[in-house]
Amino acid sequence: MWRYIGHRLMLAVPTLLAVSLITFLLGYFAPGSPLDIMAGQHADPEIRRRLAHEYGLDQPSWVQYGRFLWGALHGNLGRSFMNSGRPVTAIIAEQFPVTAELACMALGLAILVGIPLGVAAALSRNGLLDRVTMGGVLLLISLPAFVLAPVLTVVFCLKWRLLPTMGWEGPTSAILPVVVLAARPMALLARFMRSSTLEVIRQDYVRTAYAKGLSPRAVVLRHVMRNAFIPVLTVIGNSFGYLLSGSFVVETIFSVPGIGYASVDSILKRDYPVIQGVALLVATLFILVNLVVDLLYSLMDPRIRYREVA
């Protein structure tokens, strides 16, 4: 087991390096000089020179990348071009918790609804529940958050006046953003759980469980769901990526003061260090989450472990 964990951790290192390089290059090759953004195009050459020196922009590209990487390893992601040069880590520290909260609640909702729904659909294969669920799944996958959000806003906020339309104060303000963000992962989980369950109920051990007189309830809970859930773990890892990038859209719609909202704002203002910092953070988190998912996967299904290391 430890050997497998070490093996996987070592594989993550080159990926993280590549991610940092891609993030750096995004900013490096961006059109227009950062100096134009900070000081304006017609600024005094002396001011430009000073700013260039202050932000290290007068160094060759590989030195800049080295500094970027070294800084990132030490928890320093540079300083914003705006906000009077606030450190990027301070901006992230302030706004990321909101996004994390939103994403975790959405993931929880998606799992709680999606998994049972997928199992129920599989058990009533081709029945009414199955057809309705699968139709709903395709509908939710096809409707983006920014279509779902206005519909729910009109119904719950403007017609019935049950929920606030925007902001992030108090538990009621979280309901709509969480539901909208959870919709797609919920649909995907239901779909994969369904096909995974269909796969499992054909297995011999399920027939054996029935044959030894176990109640259908016990068979489903103890044998079917547990085994069907294993491959679905990967989908949960992938959903995490969607939750983080989906928060860009959902936070913009509902004015939730999280990292997505801040990033879209930074993108519109060309505040590259903030964009790079967020990209690096999200990609790193995504890699780590998938690593954890893979490890859990191998814990639950020992066959994986032996195959990959051998």
Add this chain to the structure above:
Amino acid sequence: MNAASTGAWKGLLRNPITLAAGAVVVLLVFTAIFAPVLAPYTYDAQDREHVLSAPGPRHKLGTDHLGEDVLSRILYGARVSLTVGLVVEAIELVIGVSLGVLAGYKGGLWDTVLMRVTDAMFAFPDLLFAILLVGIWRPASPAGSFLVVFIALALVNWPGMARLVRGQVLSLRQKEFVEAARAVGAGDWAIVTRHLLPNMLSPIIVAVTVDIANVILAEATLSFLGIGIQPPFPSWGRMINDARPYLLSHPFLIVWPSVALGATVLAFNFLGDGLRDALDPRLRE
């Protein structure tokens, strides 16, 4: 091969939902091609006298905050969505198939490099990477925004196609008919084009269909955030964002582009699902 494809067609035609989805796609292509004929106005004609007007005889679906005819913009919007979907898929296919074949067939260094590069690309959530690319390479002109969106979405999507093709090549390479072709002296090029590619057509077709849905959705999302296709070109995502302030006073403004986008993406998704069932003989009863 022939019997199999007849069976696939029969399976496809038996499923009413797939048929309906196919019909919507055909309708969409038709609309995109004949938008100038079908639309009562051009997409950027501003009727200053009738800003935010309700649906009526003059403007069948009303006008937006600039006095632009909503029906015309929806119809031209099909052209924008479909163009983005098809161009991005074409680029993705060229890159994905060639790199996937190289990695799967040649193996060695090609394979290692491809796998590491795609690993790094997969580390960024799709949409995030597209937002980053488009946000940083903000286009200088409305027409330039198409190019930026094409490149960004193709860059984001090719790794998936490359992995799919690589996997197919790896499994087909072992098959007896490839062995046989090599035994009778077929060259690499002939083996790839005559034996490998034709046999992986089904999964590629399914992947492309579903990818088109995702690409159209991604374009709408970028445009919704204000960094995708730039006005005056009509993007459904942009129209939805522009309509948000008028949600209660002029709900139709947000309804029509949402319906158009939802129906389009749904149709490609259903079609992809139907094709998967029809082309994968293991799923057929």
